[in-house]
Amino acid sequence: MTTVKLPDGSLKEFDSAVSVYDVAKSIGSRLAKDALWGEIDDQPVEMDFELPQGEPVNLKIITKKSPELLDTMRHSCAHVMARAVMRIKKGVQLAFGPSTDGGFYYDFECADPLTEDDFPAIEKEMQKIIDLDEPFERVVQEREQAVKLCQDLKQEFKVEHIQTGLAEDDTLSFYQQGEFVDLCRGPHVPSPKRIGAFKLLSIAGAYWKGDQSNPQLQRVYATAFFNQAELDEHLANQEEAKKRDHRVLGKRLNLFHVDEMVGQGLILWKPKGAFIRQQLQDFISEHLTRQGYSQVFTPHVGKLDLYKTSGHFPYYQESQYPALVDRDYLKKLSNEGCSCSDLSNLMEKGDIEGYLLKPMNCPHHIKIYSSERRSYRDLPIRLAEFGTVYRWEQSGEIGGLTRVRGFTQDDAHLFVTQEQLAGELIGCIDLVKTVFGAMGMNDYSVRVGLRDPDSTKYVGDPANWDLAEQACREAAETLGRPFTEDAGEAAFYGPKIDFVVKDCIGRKWQLGTVQVDYNLPERFGLEYMGADNTPHRPIMIHRAPFGSMERFIGVLIEHFAGNFPLWLAPEQARLLTVSDKSEAYGKEVHGKMKAAGLRVEGDFRSEKLGSKIRDGQLDMVPYMLIVGPRDAENGTVSIRDRVEGDLGAVPVEEAIAKFQQEVEQKTVR
RNA sequence: GCUGUUGUAGCUCAGUGGUAGAGCACUUCCUUGGUAAGGAAGAGGUCAUGGGUUCAAGUCCCAUCAACAGCUCCA
CATH class of the missing domain: 3.30.930.10 (Bira Bifunctional Protein; Domain 2)
Incomplete structure (x- = not known):
């Protein structure tokens, strides 16, 4: 007889031996179809795992709809990565290795520091570990034993964490995979084969437990997905996102400039x-x-006294520009024998007359x-x-x-x-x-x-x-x-x-x-x-x-993404001539547009129309106004919308009214 | 501030100790072309800055400055 206790507290009984799959199927055929693996007391097991008989079994069935699924897999991947790092580097101290929004990381302290050059070797080793297909086995330990285990493993951060970071009554669980054992709450995937595709991304410093007074560790960022296609898509999306980075667009669209000679973090608005x-x-x-x-x-600027009264000076002194001190006052101090260190002390205490930005x-x-x-x-x-x-x-x-x-x-x-x-x-x-x-x-x-x-x-x-x-x-x-x-x-x-x-x-x-x-x-x-x-x-x-x-x-x-609505766009429209033959008419239309208060620039270069359009698109101009012989004859402009493309020819006045209305309504598209 | 990476033409980047390179942009000329790149030629460099190693440094080493990623901080 097998008794199963489900997460909602309900009990199910079976007369004979059953697998996780059998339990799922008894609950519903859709559940059986969607189920990926089970967890018995947080120990992941495959679907064909046969449940122990006798005592009730705490079983949770993980389906592809489980929200924590991806996090679980990534965390397992973090274990695989840590294991690989420990195989490649000597004297590795493990810290924490959680999943994040876009992937996971693991913090290490290495006697021989990691560099990005180590990534290919680590990735290769990770793949080897995955191919071994050893399960993640949950091991629960008493507090004393857990500390001893970590001491035996020479994992000092883990010892410290058990002793100072975890509450007395916390269950101390470890997950073991081959030679690799890590203090970890879980859960994990039943087999590393569940990790479809992974990639190491970057390496950065991070303080132990996020405290600047603690040692700085090496954090390896990585990501993992269930298959290569998802990973590729994620990486492509990241690349795409970088194209809308305001620092990239700010430069390309000539919005602002930061100059080394002016100073860090000081914006020059173009x-x-x-x-x-x-x-x-x-x-x-x-x-x-x-x-x-x-x-x-x-x-x-304002006098230091003002900010001493407000409290800003004493509270936030280290994040203020130093005080501007009056020349005569400095001379007086100097004549009185004030040294550089005296001055520094006076400035720190604010016992000085001066002005603050x-x-x-x-x-x-x-x-x-x-x-x-x-x-x-x-x-x-x-x-x-x-x-x-x-x-x-x-x-x-x-x-x-x-x-x-x-x-x-x-x-x-x-x-x-x-x-x-x-x-x-x-x-x-x-x-x-x-x-x-x-x-x-x-x-x-x-x-x-x-x-x-x-x-x-x-x-x-x-x-x-x-x-x-x-x-x-x-x-x-x-x-x-x-x-x-x-x-x-x-x-x-x-x-x-x-x-x-x-x-x-x-x-x-x-x-x-x-x-x-x-x-x-x-x-x-x-x-x-x-x-x-x-x-x-x-x-x-x-x-x-x-x-x-x-x-x-x-x-x-x-x-x-640089595509400002018409009311905000510095250049609202660009007038393009089809050829030099239309220049006179183009200038006439250009003049009318400007007189109507629209911010229109003209492209009268001897370039082909396609080339001018391409430049206009790349400059993210909301509208292009194309004029050729046909327009000159009919008194029209052909509007090309940044989003919709060619809208056809309309009378110049109609185009002006259309733009004015869009500006008036502050339309966001 | 800390850890790591990077710094070469206006932009994006190649350059593996031996004469400084490409594409785009720019200038000039040719071309007059109706909805995302027509052609040719030219000009453009103190290789971030300062030291060092070397017969020789863009390349190797050190320092400084700056950018990027992360940590820490953020009235």
């Missing part, structure tokens, strides 16, 4: 990129006006608020600025437009009463919805950052925090899409709502943010006169729906 940025700023300004914002301008706009906006007496009747006050800030980002982090050292926030600070807070947050969220909606960006996630109850880094009254966190939650709900609540993601001064998108290679970037702040009004002693004729403290909201113009446009370039 005319076409600057145009797009200006259009976006105009667009958002329009919505700011509608929502009752006042635009202000503030300078790029502004890392944030809020202190300046606060000073605008406090420059007048404020009444409850004035609130909410909404101050907006496309404010450029400078941050000394770590050199290894800088790249493209998404992480830079000088960037312009579409920033605003709202000074509100407690009663106004919830409503104003909703207004901010509305703006984000408007902006993302206008771009056709629907693929973003929302994160409400709350305080970590175990941390002491937060400032302010816990009761206010509770109110603010609740207000953020309620505002996020008005988006009508799922959001996550992450404890520990709040800023030190208040909770926030962040908008996160992915770039073309799957990296996540925070764009817009809305943050509640009780701290700065306190530090600057902000007040307004209440209806009760006593002073009250306003609450601040920091918000930036785009985040920074640089990062937003970087993401936007990839979102559109």
